Amino acid sequence: MPTKGEWPHLPGLSSVPAALVLMISLTAGLRAQTPNIVTFKKRPITAADGIEMIRLEATDNSAPNSAIAHFSPDGRQFVVVLRHGDLEMNTSNSSLLLYQSTEAFDSPDPTILLKMNSSSNREAIAKVRWLSDNETLMFLGENPGELSQVYSFNVRTKELNKLTNHPTAITNYDVCEDGHKIAFVADPPEQKAPEFEQNSKEIAVTSQDIVEILTSSHYQPQQTFLQNGTETPQRVPLAAGSIPGRTISISPNGRYVVFPAYIKDVPSVWADYKARILKQVLGANFRKGTTPLQQYLVFDSKDTTVAPLVDAPLLGPTAISWAKDGNAVFLSSYLPLDVADTFERVERELNKYPIEVKLPEREYEKVRSEDFPTTGISPPEIELTLDQDLNRAPKLYVVDSKNQRKALLLDLNPKLDELDFGTVKTMEWTVDGVELIGGVYLPPDFIPGKRYPLLIQTHGFEPSEFSMDGRSEWGSAFAARQLAAMGVVVLQYAHYKDHAQIDRALIAKSLGVTVGESVLNFHLRAIEAGINHLDNEGLIDRDRVGLSGFSRWVCFAGYILTHSRQRFVAASLVDGISCGYFEEIALPQIAYDFDDLMGGKGPFGEGLKLWMKDAPGFNLDKVETPVQLAAFGGYSVLSAWEWYASLTLQQKPVDFTYFPSAIHIGVRPLERMSAQQRIVDWFSFWLLGKEDPSPAKREQYRRWRELREQYQAIPPVADHK
Numbered sequence: 001m002p003t004k005g006e007w008p009h010l011p012g013l014s015s016v017p018a019a020l021v022l023m024i025s026l027t028a029g030l031r032a033q034t035p036n037i038v039t040f041k042k043r044p045i046t047a048a049d050g051i052e053m054i055r056l057e058a059t060d061n062s063a064p065n066s067a068i069a070h071f072s073p074d075g076r077q078f079v080v081v082l083r084h085g086d087l088e089m090n091t092s093n094s095s096l097l098l099y100q101s102t103e104a105f106d107s108p109d110p111t112i113l114l115k116m117n118s119s120s121n122r123e124a125i126a127k128v129r130w131l132s133d134n135e136t137l138m139f140l141g142e143n144p145g146e147l148s149q150v151y152s153f154n155v156r157t158k159e160l161n162k163l164t165n166h167p168t169a170i171t172n173y174d175v176c177e178d179g180h181k182i183a184f185v186a187d188p189p190e191q192k193a194p195e196f197e198q199n200s201k202e203i204a205v206t207s208q209d210i211v212e213i214l215t216s217s218h219y220q221p222q223q224t225f226l227q228n229g230t231e232t233p234q235r236v237p238l239a240a241g242s243i244p245g246r247t248i249s250i251s252p253n254g255r256y257v258v259f260p261a262y263i264k265d266v267p268s269v270w271a272d273y274k275a276r277i278l279k280q281v282l283g284a285n286f287r288k289g290t291t292p293l294q295q296y297l298v299f300d301s302k303d304t305t306v307a308p309l310v311d312a313p314l315l316g317p318t319a320i321s322w323a324k325d326g327n328a329v330f331l332s333s334y335l336p337l338d339v340a341d342t343f344e345r346v347e348r349e350l351n352k353y354p355i356e357v358k359l360p361e362r363e364y365e366k367v368r369s370e371d372f373p374t375t376g377i378s379p380p381e382i383e384l385t386l387d388q389d390l391n392r393a394p395k396l397y398v399v400d401s402k403n404q405r406k407a408l409l410l411d412l413n414p415k416l417d418e419l420d421f422g423t424v425k426t427m428e429w430t431v432d433g434v435e436l437i438g439g440v441y442l443p444p445d446f447i448p449g450k451r452y453p454l455l456i457q458t459h460g461f462e463p464s465e466f467s468m469d470g471r472s473e474w475g476s477a478f479a480a481r482q483l484a485a486m487g488v489v490v491l492q493y494a495h496y497k498d499h500a501q502i503d504r505a506l507i508a509k510s511l512g513v514t515v516g517e518s519v520l521n522f523h524l525r526a527i528e529a530g531i532n533h534l535d536n537e538g539l540i541d542r543d544r545v546g547l548s549g550f551s552r553w554v555c556f557a558g559y560i561l562t563h564s565r566q567r568f569v570a571a572s573l574v575d576g577i578s579c580g581y582f583e584e585i586a587l588p589q590i591a592y593d594f595d596d597l598m599g600g601k602g603p604f605g606e607g608l609k610l611w612m613k614d615a616p617g618f619n620l621d622k623v624e625t626p627v628q629l630a631a632f633g634g635y636s637v638l639s640a641w642e643w644y645a646s647l648t649l650q651q652k653p654v655d656f657t658y659f660p661s662a663i664h665i666g667v668r669p670l671e672r673m674s675a676q677q678r679i680v681d682w683f684s685f686w687l688l689g690k691e692d693p694s695p696a697k698r699e700q701y702r703r704w705r706e707l708r709e710q711y712q713a714i715p716p717v718a719d720h721k
Contacts (some may be wrong), residue, residue: 079128107408176252177252321374523559558580620643
């Protein structure tokens with residue numbers, strides 16, 4: 001085993017992180033011998049354990065096994081990307097490991113090609129892919145203080161090359177088959193809008209965003225470029241007001257670039273589409289020039305023209321495949337409504353279709369999805385699987401299905417054996433004929449028959465996934481194992497056993513309610529039924545129940561807090577939409593489906609009555625729960641402001657923390673640590689009466705004790721729910 005300074009293949013970069021070296025050393029040692037059984041006391045899980053845990057990169061590539069590994073086109077070798085947070089340096093660290101496919105069953109130690117560390121909200125190594133030469137890797141990379149750029153790395157020569165030198169961070173890219181042309185999406189240059197300059201006498205408010213006005217900033221869209229070799233990148237031209245999306249795809253021959261763009265002026269004929277999600281968006285009242293509708297554009301580098309790939313709407317990007325010669329593109333899309341056949345038009349109003357679009361003519365035809373071209377990568381003789389479940393941390397295995405072989409390739413986190421995890425069990429219950437599954441996280445020292453405080457975490461549950469926080473390592477808002485270690489039972493809600501089933505249940509006419517009412521009330525009744533189930537099992541103390549909402553679930557959790565008969569001792573609402581009146585008015589670009597949730601009408605005239613009945617913001621007088629709010633960025637502050645202002649005016653306990661530079665799913669370790677530890681501290685304080693004695697938290701607990709006095713002084717609210 002080489003010493004720390006002897007690790008190979010680190011061209012011009014710092015040494016391999018000690019944690020990774022230790023992990024590989026331990027893994028090799030465990031393979032070589034049977035360890036003696038040593039009895040030692042395991043320690044409780046902390047927030048730091050989840051942040052420092054080593055994980056595999058999550059990719060959006062279409063190659064086989066891409067979510068686990070990147071195989072070379074000939075299938076003879078593959079790389080994996082490992083990630084972990086470094087709290088001491090406040091960096092997100094990535095390491096690129098190489099394996100030979102023929103040696104995978106021989107317990108090989110990986111070749112560590114390189115490692116990079118990021119101090120930004122971006123990952124240090126991302127979007128890895130192979131070129132057709134079977135030896136060149138492409139990826140987005142950065143080190144502390146740098147901007148993300150496109151790199152290449154030759155696994156044979158160990159040569160690292162920085163291929164772009166853009167003045168802003170590159171957020172996505174694609175490369176043609178031989179790597180000569182690179183298409184990429186980059187952040188815009190920072191600049192102030194001319195109308196916000198100090199000498200301006202007045203500003204005509206037309207389509208500006210409220211955040212732009214209040215902060216004197218000006219939103220600039222991302223920019224799209226095409227770079228030919230080492231030449232200066234060429235900016236892809238767009239129609240005035242069009243905003244490119246974040247994905248991009250280049251043809252194998254390098255001639256065409258396909259990318260989504262937000263539409264400023266929506267064609268009037270698009271209003272005839274009947275697909276529910278399209279109707280919801282098309283019926284919303286957006287500020288001038290801002291909609292979430294997109295369409296795919298194609299840039300022809302031969303004549304530098306840009307045109308719609310298909311004259312039809314797009315909501316969110318879809319996977320794209322290219323013909324081998326680069327002269328046709330395959331995707332799933334809505335189709336134009338300019339057809340004479342009545343039946344065909346009705347079908348197009350409702351459905352998307354797999355299609356082939358020939359270039360440069362942009363002529364399209366329906367095809368079968370199975371006719372889409374494959375990636376051109378030879379199917380490897382082996383597969384990689386990530387073995388895990390609710391109670392077993394992920395380990396990487398190599399599998400040969402043909403010869404029925406399976407072997408451990410890499411134990412990602414052998415040091416997790418030192419931690420006392422407790423047990424996670426699935427719980428099933430039924431509401432309105434909809435079968436639900438949740439995960440119940442039990443304390444490590446769980447005692448049958450003892451009733452524990454309960455925290456309900458929301459926004460989904462993956463029954464086959466190991467998670468430290470309860471939901472795909474979304475530590476921005478969740479801390480399941482950390483709170484279980486403190487003595488709290490955590491219910492992670494919910495996974496629908498049949499996703500189509502809930503859609504049928506929620507819009508069934510037999511319910512006798514509007515779509516919005518059924519969605520909001522369904523989740524309320526599902527949460528209440530889950531509490532009843534755990535109470536009947538003798539597992540929880542239903543007088544000590546907390547609720548956590550994140551992202552879209554801030555809306556649903558807010559509705560539950562204002563409309564449920566269940567008393568919640570504490571709640572946390574983190575970086576999400578509130579479905580509030582103020583948010584509907586101030587941020588229409590993120591509130592486009594609020595009307596649908598509130599019965600299909602806006603908060604005006606007769607529609608206001610529905611809003612006053614259901615919208616959480618109009619019912620905050622009913623809140624009896626201490627609420628912790630957390631906002632990541634300026635828009636999140638506005639979304640949370642209605643709750644903060646209303647509860648403050650009513651002298652009800654509310655705690656508000658603002659993370660100016662954090663993003664929705666946190667990346668920077670110290671921000672992740674701060675956000676998650678506040679959740680642990682908050683629910684430990686209210687559900688368990690515990691305080692962390694750290695001197696650094698004296699002010700936090702002084703503030704929370706004042707909130708507790710405020711809470712105790714609130715007179716009981718009449719039975720209004």
